[in-house]
Amino acid sequence: MTRKRRRLYVLLAAMACLGVATALVLSAFDDSLVFFYSPSDVVEKHIGPDRRIRIGGLVEPGSLSRQGTTVDFRVTDGAHTIPVTYQGALPDLFREGQGVVAEGRLEQGVFRATTVLAKHDEKYMPPEVADALKRSGHWNPEASGAARPQ
Amino acid sequence: MHRFANPARFMRLSAAVLPYVAAAAALTTLVGLYLALLVAPPDYQQGESVRIMYIHVPAAWMALMVYGAMALASAVGLVWRHPLAELAAREMAWIGAAFTLVCLVTGSLWGQPMWGTWWVWDARLTSVLILFFLYLGYLALAYAFDEPTRGARAAGILALVGVVNLPIIKFSVDWWNTLHQPASVVRMGGPAIAPSMLQPLLVMALAFFLYFVTVLLIRLRTALIERKIRALRLAEAERGAAPSMAAPA
Numbered sequence: 001m002t003r004k005r006r007r008l009y010v011l012l013a014a015m016a017c018l019g020v021a022t023a024l025v026l027s028a029f030d031d032s033l034v035f036f037y038s039p040s041d042v043v044e045k046h047i048g049p050d051r052r053i054r055i056g057g058l059v060e061p062g063s064l065s066r067q068g069t070t071v072d073f074r075v076t077d078g079a080h081t082i083p084v085t086y087q088g089a090l091p092d093l094f095r096e097g098q099g100v101v102a103e104g105r106l107e108q109g110v111f112r113a114t115t116v117l118a119k120h121d122e123k124y125m126p127p128e129v130a131d132a133l134k135r136s137g138h139w140n141p142e143a144s145g146a147a148r149p150q
Numbered sequence: 151m152h153r154f155a156n157p158a159r160f161m162r163l164s165a166a167v168l169p170y171v172a173a174a175a176a177l178t179t180l181v182g183l184y185l186a187l188l189v190a191p192p193d194y195q196q197g198e199s200v201r202i203m204y205i206h207v208p209a210a211w212m213a214l215m216v217y218g219a220m221a222l223a224s225a226v227g228l229v230w231r232h233p234l235a236e237l238a239a240r241e242m243a244w245i246g247a248a249f250t251l252v253c254l255v256t257g258s259l260w261g262q263p264m265w266g267t268w269w270v271w272d273a274r275l276t277s278v279l280i281l282f283f284l285y286l287g288y289l290a291l292a293y294a295f296d297e298p299t300r301g302a303r304a305a306g307i308l309a310l311v312g313v314v315n316l317p318i319i320k321f322s323v324d325w326w327n328t329l330h331q332p333a334s335v336v337r338m339g340g341p342a343i344a345p346s347m348l349q350p351l352l353v354m355a356l357a358f359f360l361y362f363v364t365v366l367l368i369r370l371r372t373a374l375i376e377r378k379i380r381a382l383r384l385a386e387a388e389r390g391a392a393p394s395m396a397a398p399a
């Protein structure tokens with residue numbers, strides 16, 4: 001019985017150590033595990049044109065314009081906005097007010113994207129419900145935020 | 151608990167339960183697929199593509215749940231040296247690895263039309279890929295020893311170390327920004343998914359769970375029979391070798 005007890009205590013102690021170690025490693029990583037920066041992050045961190053980065057946020061409603069295959073739009077997180085220019089095909093979910101993640105470089109204040117990915121939120125509902133919510137004024141596009149405040 | 155974990159008793163109990171669990175699994179799968187593919191409405195954003203969710207999400211839940219169960223069985227095997235727990239952990243690893251693969255493949259097929267990419271290295275996708283490798287590593291280690299018990303112990307330690315990955319997977323979408331969406335069902339403030347879509351999802355989740363129990367019972371029964379055959383062969387070989395060893399004396 002005592003040997004089983006001892007093995008149990010050793011196991012519990014090892015798991016506790018492992019948990020603490022993982023928590024320390026994760027908190028040390030912190031920022032480097034993000035998939036994209038929000039426009040506010042880009043402004044705060046002063047990221048230059050020499051670095052390829054991903055930025056994410058909402059496509060600002062009314063900012064979308066197309067000329068041929070070139071698409072221009074602005075990515076916003078509510079606090080800051082970055083103009084983006086992109087050439088190529090867009091994913092199905094790409095639309096104004098929807099989440100977006102763009103990869104590329106920031107050149108003279110304009111983000112030149114080489115890839116644009118669409119991001120959707122955790123809400124799922126039938127089209128009729130979405131229409132009803134919009135009609136009754138309970139629609140809250142801000143809540144469907146791709147860029148949550150950090 | 152030891153009463154039910156006795157191998158002979160387990161063989162008797164599982165034989166009695168297995169047909170009912172298998173029938174329930176088949177029935178829930180049929181009902182779940184009917185609800186998910188024909189009754190559930192399309193999504194206001196994603197249209198009909200949303201139906202991939204009814205396979206992807208239950209597979210992901212099971213991938214996590216089976217890993218947790220496998221780690222628990224490994225801990226019981228390591229601490230109390232229970233042979234049935236060691237076998238159960240090993241057999242669960244196969245099923246869990248399959249669920250994880252289904253989750254990764256369906257996620258990739260879903261990501262292409264919705265996000266515009268098959269794969270990205272964000273925190274959620276990467277941590278689930280690590281889960282898949284943990285399952286594979288566990289299996290490689292479990293079968294790497296001539297003596298099954300030693301394999302079970304070495305692999306059991308790996309399974310327990312890998313438990314740290316489970317909260318990382320669950321909270322990866324909250325701790326870091328990811329391309330993958332945050333949780334829709336198990337979240338603060340209740341599900342963010344319409345009831346007409348949540349109900350088919352939960353039926354599919356139950357179907358996946360019953361399938362897991364069915365396959366686990368079959369695999370465990372097979373593993374126990376294999377072990378018995380192994381023991382009989384060893385005993386026979388010893389009896390056959392005994393006279394020749396005794397001869398020179």
